[in-house]
Amino acid sequence: MDLLALADFNLVARHGGFGRAARAARRPKATLSRRVAELEASLGVRLFERGARILTLTEEGRALHQRTGALLTELNETATAIASGGTTPRGRLRISAPLLFSQIAMGKLAAGFAARFPEVRLEVTTEDRLIDMIEEGYDLVIRVNPDRDESLVGRVFLHDRLVVVASPSVARPTDGVAAPAVVRGSFDQTEVWKVKTPDGALRITVEPVLSVSSMIMHRDAVRAGAGAGRLPISLVSHDLAAGTLVHWGDIDGPDIALWALYPSRRLLSARVSAFLEFLKSAFPTGDPGELAAFIGK
Structure with a gap:
């Protein structure tokens, strides 16, 4: 050809x-x-x-x-x-990142990367939908627990987990009494959350009183005392340390994993390699505490 x-x-x-x-x-x-x-x-x-x-x-x-x-x-x-005698990252780098990670961390990450690699024209878009990287011209996407895709490769750079928290003003549920809750998505009359506590497994019956569409709204509503909520530990760890939120337990389920993905059929460009290394330097161990510390800086 x-x-x-x-x-x-x-x-x-x-x-x-x-x-x-x-x-x-x-x-x-x-x-x-x-x-x-x-x-x-x-x-x-x-x-x-x-x-x-x-x-x-x-x-x-x-x-x-x-x-x-x-x-x-x-x-x-x-x-x-x-x-030119080197592999200095340069040119356009298009990244798609999920809404919550963009709101709490991506702006600071992007600014740091741009300062370190001034010859790269970094473009970040925020969306949670499934995208076609090749069709839409992205070099790298960040996704939460993505489905397996043979056309993509990548690596986990952060872990998180969901916990149940509430304002101190919200009473812990007792037998036969449902606790008020802030939820995302469907507005069912009652739900049961399976929770792990130091004393063992626990089933918490909750009654949704408020439905929101973003994690930031979710956290703010829980902070304000609207009800209990299931939130990432990285997003509420400072509130737990300050006592403005109370930890009821950890959700019994798989942890949250943030992946950096790129097309496997492409040569890995210097720009993508540089951003992957930048993520690694920002979160060396990838545990939730690192993300919480990064948010709090």
């Missing part, structure tokens, strides 16, 4: 048309059109649907763009790094 023709195809696909690609690259439009036509002929498939005014990728073109665009970018960056 002609790599120059492949690079021209990805240029056109990225800009959405021969004219825009030609202007961006300061190349003749006719040359780009000829190169793409030669690539289509060599592959025996149409890569673009050519309308009167629009140009769209075919299914085969979209697959080729997704699988080769990132690789060509990495090859170019590798060549540039070698030519």
Whole structure:
């Protein structure tokens, strides 16, 4: 396969048309059109649907763009790094991070990384939805307990756990009496939380009195005495130490793991490697206490 023709195809696909690609690259439009036509002929498939005014990728073109665009970018960056005599991280780094981690830690992390690597243009977006890293152009995503994905690799950089806490003004539940609770999601009439305490397993019956959509609102409502809540220990450890919240026990279930993920079919760029090492330096052991300390700085 002609790599120059492949690079021209990805240029056109990225800009959405021969004219825009030609202007961006300061190349003749006719040359780009000829190169793409030669690539289509060599592959025996149409890569673009050519309308009167629009140009769209075919299914085969979209697959080729997704699988080769990132690789060509990495090859170019590798060549540039070698030519410059080093592997200094530079260029754009796009990261997607979940809402809670973004609210409590990502701003400070991003500022520190930007100061250390001024040649990297760091872009961070906040979202909890499942994204397609290749399709949407992300270099790295941070996710909580992600489902297994054969197309991604990564590492756990933080652990956390859910605990049940309440304001001192909220009485601990007694037999047959439900405790008021702040919840996220469905607003059921009653729930039962399975909790581990130093004295053994405990089942706490709770009656939801308030439903919220974010962990920060959840914590603030629990702080204000609305009811008990299930919250990450890193988010409430300072309140527990200060006595503004009381620990009722740990939720009996799997721990929370924060993963940094990236596409396994890409060369790992200097930018991504640098950010992974930066995460490691920020959280050397990855335990909840490190995140709590980082939040409290």
